[in-house]
Amino acid sequence: MSSPVIWIIIPAAMGLLLWFLRSRQPLSLILAAIVCFILSVLAAVVPIGEVVNLGGLSFTLPSTLPVLGRRFVLTAGDQMILVLLYGLGAVWFALAPMAWPHRLFPSFGLGMLAALTAALAVEPFLYAALLVETAVLFSIPILSPPGRQVGQGLQRYMIFQTLAVPAILFAGWLLGVAEANPADTAMFQRAGILLGLGFAFWLGVFPFYNWLPMMMAETHPFPAGYVLSLLPTAILLLGLDFINSIGFLGDSATLFYVVRIIGVLMVVTAGLWAAFQVNLARVFGYAVIFETGFALLAISLNTLSGWMLFAAAFLPRLMGLLVFAFALAVLENQGIPLTLEGIRGLAHRYPLTAFGLLAAVLSIGGFPLLAGLPVRLEIFEQLATISRTSLIGAGLGTAGFLFSGMHLLSELIHSDEQEWRMLENWPARVILISGCLLLLAFGLFPKTFFQSILFILQAFPQLF
Numbered sequence: 357m358s359s360p361v362i363w364i365i366i367p368a369a370m371g372l373l374l375w376f377l378r379s380r381q382p383l384s385l386i387l388a389a390i391v392c393f394i395l396s397v398l399a400a401v402v403p404i405g406e407v408v409n410l411g412g413l414s415f416t417l418p419s420t421l422p423v424l425g426r427r428f429v430l431t432a433g434d435q436m437i438l439v440l441l442y443g444l445g446a447v448w449f450a451l452a453p454m455a456w457p458h459r460l461f462p463s464f465g466l467g468m469l470a471a472l473t474a475a476l477a478v479e480p481f482l483y484a485a486l487l488v489e490t491a492v493l494f495s496i497p498i499l500s501p502p503g504r505q506v507g508q509g510l511q512r513y514m515i516f517q518t519l520a521v522p523a524i525l526f527a528g529w530l531l532g533v534a535e536a537n538p539a540d541t542a543m544f545q546r547a548g549i550l551l552g553l554g555f556a557f558w559l560g561v562f563p564f565y566n567w568l569p570m571m572m573a574e575t576h577p578f579p580a581g582y583v584l585s586l587l588p589t590a591i592l593l594l595g596l597d598f599i600n601s602i603g604f605l606g607d608s609a610t611l612f613y614v615v616r617i618i619g620v621l622m623v624v625t626a627g628l629w630a631a632f633q634v635n636l637a638r639v640f641g642y643a644v645i646f647e648t649g650f651a652l653l654a655i656s657l658n659t660l661s662g663w664m665l666f667a668a669a670f671l672p673r674l675m676g677l678l679v680f681a682f683a684l685a686v687l688e689n690q691g692i693p694l695t696l697e698g699i700r701g702l703a704h705r706y707p708l709t710a711f712g713l714l715a716a717v718l719s720i721g722g723f724p725l726l727a728g729l730p731v732r733l734e735i736f737e738q739l740a741t742i743s744r745t746s747l748i749g750a751g752l753g754t755a756g757f758l759f760s761g762m763h764l765l766s767e768l769i770h771s772d773e774q775e776w777r778m779l780e781n782w783p784a785r786v787i788l789i790s791g792c793l794l795l796l797a798f799g800l801f802p803k804t805f806f807q808s809i810l811f812i813l814q815a816f817p818q819l820f
Contacts, residue, residue, distance in 0.1 A: 399438035482528025509570025523554035569641030581681025616656035622649030627753030672727035680716035701771025727798030
């Protein structure tokens with residue numbers, strides 16, 4: 357028994373088992389949530405590579421699993437990543453019975469988690485491209501279940517994700533050639549360009565992100581929220597792993613300059629498009645772009661404080677997207693159009709859903725007292741010392757996204773109705789209230805929540 361067996365093979369096998377239990381939807385969702393919760397707890401408490409004393413039994417959990425001449429390696433430094441990924445899965449699977457209890461979600465969702473974990477663990481790194489593509493294939497039945505028409509957004513998602521694979525594989529081949537002749541700097545530069553192009557396709561960075569809002573408008577918001585929370589998180593961590601393990605990337609000032617420019621463009625365009633968007637599902641897509649842009653800005657700092665900001669942003673980002681997706685799912689399940697006109701006066705009928713929508717959008721935009729503000733302020737402060745132009749661009753995009761929140765507020769409370777009702781069921785009320793309170797707690801007490809997530813950087817010791 358080794359760590360890759362526990363956190364890759366077992367969840368993959370459970371995903372296969374849940375496929376056979378797909379007709380029993382509540383049971384399969386509960387089992388998926390329990391499996392993810394147990395794996396997250398094990399990652400937090402069981403040390404990898406050290407002697408574990410359990411009663412009279414002592415054993416060591418190896419970190420390596422060899423497979424056909426390749427290796428899957430999960431070390432002690434990766435444990436916080438495992439806690440984050442499987443904790444994320446546990447929360448989404450636990451909420452699915454109230455939001456989107458589809459029979460394919462637990463099996464393919466768990467398979468997607470296992471594939472992305474394997475991508476982070478595999479050596480040599482170029483095989484990560486194939487495993488990420490496997491995760492993308494697992495996401496297709498989640499986003500477009502049998503019987504649902506496949507839209508252009510989903511087709512473009514599949515195309516761009518697949519285009520990343522040859523770019524990453526060819527970059528790996530070029531790096532192998534360059535290592536045989538270290539004096540050939542041009543070969544390293546070409547490999548870096550191809551790596552950047554591959555990650556641009558994966559993350560949907562400017563200008564390859566038009567599929568994001570399109571796909572959100574075509575699919576149910578809850579499964580789309582799961583995919584767009586999990587996939588970018590894993591890809592960003594994989595990008596850090598590449599920078600950590602490929603020496604010339606971390607030493608390239610040009611790389612981080614380009615990353616900063618792209619990050620600013622993503623924040624500006626996503627914020628401005630969101631400001632004038634009337635479809636709330638599309639606003640969610642722009643929120644993902646907006647958050648990815650700020651993640652790239654944190655990476656572009658290439659300092660200890662920048663890496664810490666990158667790690668600290670995960671929890672408020674994932675919490676904001678979760679509350680946003682769940683609130684949209686409540687409206688979708690009630691047949692309410694996900695447009696500003698459709699939700700006009702919603703606060704009089706679904707006050708907690710309206711409050712959840714507003715809190716999520718404002719938190720993502722960095723509104724005071726909410727979860728997104730502390731990290732946003734720190735990034736602005738760091739940008740002010742490096743590039744005033746980047747600071748102005750990021751500020752403009754943030755203002756645009758906050759404007760979309762104010763526009764949303766005006767529509768939510770605009771109504772001729774005098775009577776106030778609360779039409780959400782009790783489980784939805786509890787979830788929405790808890791989510792909003794957590795967004796507020798993150799904003800009021802950021803250090804309390806951020807200290808633990810910073811341990812995620814232990815997996816990337818060469819960054820410092």
